[in-house]
Amino acid sequence: xxxxxxxxxxxxxxxxxxxxxxxxxxxxxxxxxxxxxxxxxxxxxxxxxxxxxxxxxxxxxxxxxxxxxxxxxxxxxxxxxxxxxxxxxxxxxxxxxxxxxxxxxxxxxxxxxxxxxxxxxxxxxxxxxxxxxxxxxxxxxxxxxxxxxxxxxxxxxxxxxxxxxxxxxxxxxxxxxxxxxxxxxxxxxxxxxxxxxxxxxxxxxxxxxxxxxxxxxxxxxxxxxxxxxxxxxxxxxxxxxxxxxxxxxxxxxxxxxxxxxxxxxxxxxxxxxxxxxxxxxxxxxxxxxxxxx
Numbered sequence: 001x002x003x004x005x006x007x008x009x010x011x012x013x014x015x016x017x018x019x020x021x022x023x024x025x026x027x028x029x030x031x032x033x034x035x036x037x038x039x040x041x042x043x044x045x046x047x048x049x050x051x052x053x054x055x056x057x058x059x060x061x062x063x064x065x066x067x068x069x070x071x072x073x074x075x076x077x078x079x080x081x082x083x084x085x086x087x088x089x090x091x092x093x094x095x096x097x098x099x100x101x102x103x104x105x106x107x108x109x110x111x112x113x114x115x116x117x118x119x120x121x122x123x124x125x126x127x128x129x130x131x132x133x134x135x136x137x138x139x140x141x142x143x144x145x146x147x148x149x150x151x152x153x154x155x156x157x158x159x160x161x162x163x164x165x166x167x168x169x170x171x172x173x174x175x176x177x178x179x180x181x182x183x184x185x186x187x188x189x190x191x192x193x194x195x196x197x198x199x200x201x202x203x204x205x206x207x208x209x210x211x212x213x214x215x216x217x218x219x220x221x222x223x224x225x226x227x228x229x230x231x232x233x234x235x236x237x238x239x240x241x242x243x244x245x246x247x248x249x250x251x252x253x254x255x256x257x258x259x260x261x262x263x264x265x266x267x268x269x270x271x272x273x274x275x276x277x278x279x280x281x282x283x284x285x286x287x288x289x290x291x292x293x
Contacts, residue, residue: 005080008073010036011044015053015067016177024054024061081115085123088113090231093143104133104141130229148287155283158230159276161223162214166259166275169217170266178217179264185210186260193253196246203249210256214263248285255281 013034024030030041049056051071054063089109092098104124110117124141127133134144172178188206192199208231215227255278262270 006036007040007043010034010040011047012072013177014044014048015071016180018053018063018066022063024063026059081119082123084113084115085109085119086231089123098143100143102143103139104143106140127229132229151286154230155279155286157226159279159283161218161226161230162211162279163272163275165215165218165220165223166263166271167268168219169214170263170268170271172217178213181213182260182263185213186257186264189253189256189260193250193257196250196253200246200249203252207252207256210260252278252281 014030017033024045025033027038027041027045030044031038034041034044036044045054045056045061048054052064053067053071054061089098092109098104106117106120106124110120113120124133124135128135128141131150132144134142136142169178169182185206189210192202192206212227212231215223218224255274259271259274259278262274
């Protein structure tokens with residue numbers, strides 16, 4: 001299963017790399033750029049040839065056509081077991097199956113998500129460091145929530161990390177594949193805004209994906225790891241407060257679009273301005289959703 005996920009993720013990234021050239025690089029070059037083995041590269045090339053994307057004849061790999069959406073593996077099939085657990089857990093927080101003081105059964109959660117109990121246990125241990133989940137003695141795990149002081153501290157750290165990441169994103173070379181991903185997210189935001197009356201409840205997941213993408217530009221392992229707890233709190237936990245949710249999410253989508261435009265323009269001043277504006281709104285929403293200490 002792990003190898004299959006690795007192959008599918010590498011295949012999708014290889015499709016993203018299709019450009020103006022009519023030939024693909026050598027196998028060693030592809031292995032280096034995709035960070036996979038040559039065995040996986042050959043599997044990727046074989047799949048491309050079967051799909052009619054390339055004509056592969058030993059060292060010659062001639063591009064026959066550019067990939068379309070249908071050529072890609074669905075995102076859900078390219079996620080690691082750890083990502084599946086995180087998203088499965090977050091979804092249960094969002095829909096109320098896991099609430100404050102709710103017991104969390106490792107075996108049951110693993111069975112529902114379709115992963116091993118070890119992966120679930122590692123995820124829960126990871127979040128227990130932040131005080132959001134607690135292991136009760138002679139019992140299982142329980143969701144304990146967080147205080148307003150915790151939320152304020154987290155908001156401060158998030159703003160430092162995100163501003164640094166946003167400015168790094170704005171400086172990326174136009175050849176970076178992150179720009180394609182940002183353009184795709186921009187299109188999703190516009191579609192959501194056009195259908196906001198029915199789509200606003202999906203904003204939390206879209207919000208997480210955008211901010212994760214922005215943070216990835218920093219190429220900082222500590223920022224990447226810390227973003228897990230940011231996602232837990234900002235993109236899921238505070239959603240228990242449903243008051244005025246449609247209006248808040250509509251404003252947030254509009255703020256995202258302004259933020260994306262600033263990034264695409266490569267304007268550091270406008271990037272900082274739109275980043276700070278959006279994070280102020282997120283902080284206000286979070287504080288309004290947490291109990292006073």
